[in-house]
Amino acid sequence: MDLFRSHVLVCAGTGCTSSDALKILDAFEALLEKHDLQKEVKVVKTGCFGLCEAGPIVIVYPEGAFYSHIKVEDVERITEEHLLKGRIVRDLLYKESIEEDTIKAIDEVGFYKKQQRVSLRNCGMIDPEVVEEYIAVDGYQALAKVLTEMTPEETIDVVKRSGLRGRGGGGFPSGLKWEFTAKAEGEQKYVACNADEGDPGAFMDRSVLEGDPHVIIESMAIAGYAVGADLGYVYIRAEYPIAVRRLQIAIDQAREKGLLGKDIFGTGFNFDMEIRLGAGAFVCGEETALLNSIEGQRGMPRPRPPFPAIKGVWNKPTLLNNVETYANIPQIFLKGPEWFAGIGTEKSKGTKVFALGGKINNTGLLEVPMGTTVREVVYDVGGGIPGGKAFKAVQTGGPSGGCIPADYLDTPIDYDNLISLGSMMGSGGMIVMDEDNCMVDIARFFLDFTVEESCGKCPPCRIGTKRMMETLDKITEGKGTLGDLDNLERLAKNIKSSSLCGLGQTAPNPVLSTLKYFRDEYEAHVIDKKCPAGVCQALTNFYITEDCKGCTLCKKECPVDAIAGEKKEMHIVDTDACIKCGACVDKCPFKAIIKK
Amino acid sequence: MKTIAELNKIRQESLERVNLRHDRKGTRIVVFMGTCGIAAGARPVLMALIEEVNKRNIENVVVTQAGCKGACRLEPTVEVYKQGEEKVTYVYMTPEKARKVIAEHIVSGQIVDEYAIGAYAE
Structure with a gap:
């Protein structure tokens, strides 16, 4: 060599x-x-x-x-x-x-210093298209150990003792899920991997599949051995072409090396994998809708119970875990469940990957121990907010989550703390908002997403979210009343308690959490007919201040001739004619045009 | 794959592929490779060091390069930084001398005084 x-x-x-x-x-x-x-x-x-x-x-x-x-x-x-x-x-x-x-x-740089990379440990370190590189960093050692030294019961026990909880959003203890599937009756069982990452802004699953695809193969084989399955399905969205390609390459290489197939490590254990492509519907990240989609049916949820552990793919017991959950498994077996349980907080063990976006300097993916505070993530790892602007809130859990305001910056992040704040871990999307963000507009943005993605099977989600959306539209257009706020809250709670699946049950969270922490902003919209952050177009106008030098640049730029004024004299905006496009603001060299 | 021995064999053979990609801990061997160093024959020295480190399977040693350090007349020069020890500068290096440095200094911990800069100081 x-x-x-x-x-x-x-x-x-x-x-x-x-x-x-x-x-x-x-x-x-x-x-x-x-x-x-x-x-x-x-x-x-x-x-x-x-x-x-x-x-x-x-x-x-x-x-x-x-x-x-x-x-x-x-x-x-x-x-x-x-x-x-x-x-x-x-x-x-x-x-x-x-x-x-x-x-x-x-x-040694700030972004990496506070991180502890467990599920992302090989991302960016190895060539994902070369199986030897994965093997060189202890790849497939955990599978070898499990197959040759442990019984399926011992394998499940290790996962249980590690305290690992599902990283896809719900946070259900993984070991229990493995146990339920193992104990379910049936000759044929399956394991499945949820790689239908749909939260806007979250891309940790994509990153694992692109950067370390073999870890998923190894983990699913371990899971297959533990629950008694010989086939694994990876459900991945077709919008992730690089991830799909690298995973397929990895599967081919694993087959060639005999790490998938018949009689792995001479133990008589058989396991193989198939990729199923999704069309990118958000609801297919919900486990029962995902199972339907794997079978080639329309991606709509089924009532639970029965849970997938009892009736999953083709009505057979199926273990379904998320990509990030699987990515932790080999390390748990190599370093021991006690090592994993030693990281994190009392009820949330290990590390969590967050996709940091929005008003933040270091946009990207980071992995920190559970219990790291929001402040550490935003300021130490994320590098703070650009332009020295003030932190307003962070949205966790994407469209299913909620906003956490500045008062709770020092909250240690774990499953239970986030739930008690009215948000959730979700898949780990984290969108930072600063003083320039309007919280009503943010709530509207996320709701807009869930209205689009609602599959339509159950009325609370299909009709309810649409009605909520109409109310928010009213508010942002300055036509809302105080009664609308109460209606919004009541409707949100009804949708939460009566929807069929996780999509509807969590869709009102962004509205509820912003109503809880930023009610003053909602009230400003309905009482004063003002948008404090200057985002909602119908409620803001452009004004030219005394800093104007009369350079006429804005006047020339305005597409609707709404700015008047002579050379070297202060200009004014005709607010009736103005279409609020903001072109003048970008053009003004003196920053003399403001929105309020 | 039928045995763990097979897996471990691939692992052993592939280690070289990735073991460079660690943080900078342990021993660092720096070869000075400015124009002067390269002209004086630093590159064969560098390759000899890498070969020897790999041949002996020495872990936690990084062989790296740097620009000219100003002592052009003594090139090729090599410096060894062991954690917690004074650095040692070897001068007028050749591939043969480089192999001896690995064997005696890195492996056995005996500084090769005769090649060190002190031996050539006036």
């Missing part, structure tokens, strides 16, 4: 791929060949590193030099300076990794 003195890791997750990562890879290959370094330096295509804000990302080991925002043109300098002459190209490094005279390695 060739010996390499340096490894160049190029992120080829979805984010970086969409900004030229593949061209950067090609450029490295070409330049290394030109400088005759291809036998010394190896280029590796990896999954997502998590700090998507800084993409495309290139990391050079052994130094751990962390290059961010790399363009194809930069590759030449990195090759000639760093790889050929050993001089790190400082101006291309991630800004935070340079501190006075020293250059910090990737794991």
Whole structure:
């Protein structure tokens, strides 16, 4: 085997791929060949590193030099300076990794320092399309251990003792689910993996599938052994083409190596896997709708019970776990359930991946121990809010979750704390909002999503969310009354208690939590007919302040000629004619145009 | 795959593929590779160091490179940083000397005085 003195890791997750990562890879290959370094330096295509804000990302080991925002043109300098002459190209490094005279390695920068990567541990470290790299980092060792040393009962016991809870949203204890499926009656059983990641802004499952697909294969095989299943289905949305492709490559490689198929490790255990593509309906992330969709039926939920553990795919007992849940399994077996249970809080063990987005400096994926506070995630890992703006709230759990206001910044994040605040863990989406966000508008945004995605099977969700939406529209247009707020609250509670599945049961959460913590903003909309954040168009107008120098730029820019004024004199906006497009604000060099 | 031995064999063979990708802990061996170093023959020295480290399966050792450190007349130079110890600078290196440094300094902990910079100081 060739010996390499340096490894160049190029992120080829979805984010970086969409900004030229593949061209950067090609450029490295070409330049290394030109400088005759291809036998010394190896280029590796990896999954997502998590700090998507800084993409495309290139990391050079052994130094751990962390290059961010790399363009194809930069590759030449990195090759000639760093790889050929050993001089790190400082101006291309991630800004935070340079501190006075020293250059910090990737794991020393703020974004990674507080993280503890368990389910993401291989993402960005190995080439997801090479099974040997996964094996080199202890891949399939857990499966070998389980198959050769443990009984199915002992296997389930380990998962139970670890305290692992489902990472897809509900937080149900995984060990119990495994046990129910194992004890269910039936010759034929299945395991399934929920990779129908539908929350807007959440992409941890995609990242695992793209960056470390073999971990899912290994875990599902372990689960199959534990519950007595010989076939696993991965239900993944077709909108994740890179994830689908890499998982298929991984499955093929595992079959070729005999890690899937008949008589694995000579133990007589057979297991194989199939991919099922989803069409991207949010409701198919709900477990019973997902099962229907796997069978080729319309993606609509079934009443529970019976739970999938009793009647799942093709009415056979089925163990269904989420991608992130599976991604924790091998580590639990290699390091022991006590190790896992030692991380996190009393009732929420281990780590959780969050997809951080919205008004935050370090947009990306991070993994922290349960019990980390919201403040640590937003300020220490997330790097705070751009432009020094004030934190207003963080929305967790996507359209099923709620908003957590600034008063609760120091709440340790775990399943139960979030529920008691009126939000939920969900899949781990985290959207940060600052003073410029209108909370009524945010609630409307999420509700708009659930109205679209409601499958229509049960009336509370189908009709109720639509009525809520109409009420919110009224409020944001300045036509709401105080009575609307009470109606909204009552309707929300009814929908929660009477909907068939998780989609309807959680859809009112964004409205309820914003009503609870930001009622003053709702009241400003209905009583004062004002939007305090200046977001709701019908309630805001544009004004020109005394800072106006009369440069006429805004006047020229206005598409409806609603701005009047002579050269070098203060201009005014005709608020009746104004269509509130905001074009003038962007054009004004003196920041003299304000919304209020 | 029928046995764990097979899995472990692949693991062993593939370790080299990934073991560079760790944080900077343990021993660091730096080869100075400015124009002067390269011209004086630093690259064969570097490759000899890497080969030797891999051949002996030494863990927690990183072989890396740096630019010119200013002592161009002494090139090729190599520095060894062991945790908790003073760094040692070796000068006028060759691939043969490099292999000896790995064997004596890195493996046995005996600094090769005759190659160290002190031996050449006026």
